[in-house]
Amino acid sequence: MNLKELLGRIRDTKYFPDSKETHTLKNMGITQNSIALIDLWTKSMTSYGLLATYIPELKKVNKDLTAIAIGDVHKNKVIVGDGTQIKISAQSVIKPFLYLYALEKGIPAKHISGMEATAMPFNTDKILQPELESKTPEHPLNNAGAISAAGAITDFDDFIAFISRLTGNSKIEVLTPVFKSEFSVNNNNRAIANRLVASGRFKNTAEGEKAYTHYTKACSLGLTVAEVLHASLVVASGGVTIHSNKRVAKMNNVVRVMSAMNTYGLYEQSGIISLMVSGARANTSKSSVSGLIININPGIGAFVTYSPLLNCEGNSVYGVYAMIPLNNLLALPGGMRLDAEELHQLLTDYSKEESEKVHQKIIYLMKKGENSTIFRTDPKSLQELARSYTLQVKNLTELA
DSSP, X not given: OOHHHHHHHHOOOSOOOOTTSOOOTTTTTOOHHHHHHHHHHHHHHOOOEEOOTTSGXXXXXXXXXXXXXXXXXXXXEEXXXXXXXXXXXXXXXXXXXXXXXXXXXTOOHHHHOOOOOOSSOTTOOGGGOGGGOOXXXXXXXXXXXXXXXXXXXXXXXXXXXHHHHHHTOTTOXXXXXXXXXXXXXXXXXXXXXXXXXXXXXXXXXXXXXXXXXXXXXXXXXXXXXXXXXXXXXXXXXXXXXXXXXXXXXXXXXXHHHHHHXXXXXXXXXXXXHHHHHHTTSOOEEEEOTTSEEEEEETTTEEEEEEOOOBOTTSOBHXXXXXXXXXXXXXXXXXXXXXXXXXXXXXXHHHHHHHHHHHHHHHHXXXXXXXXXXXXXXXXXXXXXXXXXXXXXXXXXXXXX
């Protein structure tokens, strides 16, 4: 089943603006069956990917688990998949909520970071280049911006209490093995914290180290997809918990958070994925190297996907593919986008390019003797690429 066939089975994808319709899951054609069908199609598309190799503990997760949780702002939800019950480390999915926390604590947005996205990976920033004399990071959702936001945490228990209110679970905890694993290897984030001290964002080394430690703990929080969905629906509702109807965040702060997600939620792939996923509409998303992706349609609802197999940019392969049909459901009516044929061609080109990049990395890992449990390959693509590499080497030898 290709993308065009899937879209035809789950919902008519034409543009039907109708402001009078109440946007419940039922009215949008979102059922257990339609989401299960999306899960099935997306699994078939996830023929390649890598676990997060740079965090030792994340190399141990079950690469075959997947999950989708989708809900509206009227308390309706659908959850499918075999990964729905596990506690997943939040990783970068925590960044929008960390930014929201800092804003709620009264830290001026301009003191946290700028708002301009870049084409650079999430673990770098102009703040790492002293000659540019930057005072704050470029964006709140890259690592530097998130560490800057973590400077607002003076008591980590208070941050957990905030996340508990968003998720509806009073027993949120840090996954200690993940925290220790990540904290022991991530010298790049330590360098960022030190640069934030040098730039004047933090007063001294102790303050910078505290922010980096709290950031790493925040990334190591264990959350189920249902809990992440609950928090995402708070954002979709403008800062109000949908079950208790209590305001937990100011509207202005929520708007800032969603704006940041629109521009850099999927790192340097934000532009191309936004075109595939949402067309003319902003794609309010955030991904993480644990395999989570959140996607928010303001005032309507949200969905969360999980699969730990990543592409080379750190986005879940399954999550990127799942976002296309899920957005076709959640963002309608009002979702002006590419037609099914154009979208199918764009996805075909994207898949070919991404698969090749990932398989190049897999060949590199295989040469290093990395265990095959940390990646998934498409045998045909791998063989073709391996032959290409052999040919290139042969030709270079002949030229020499």
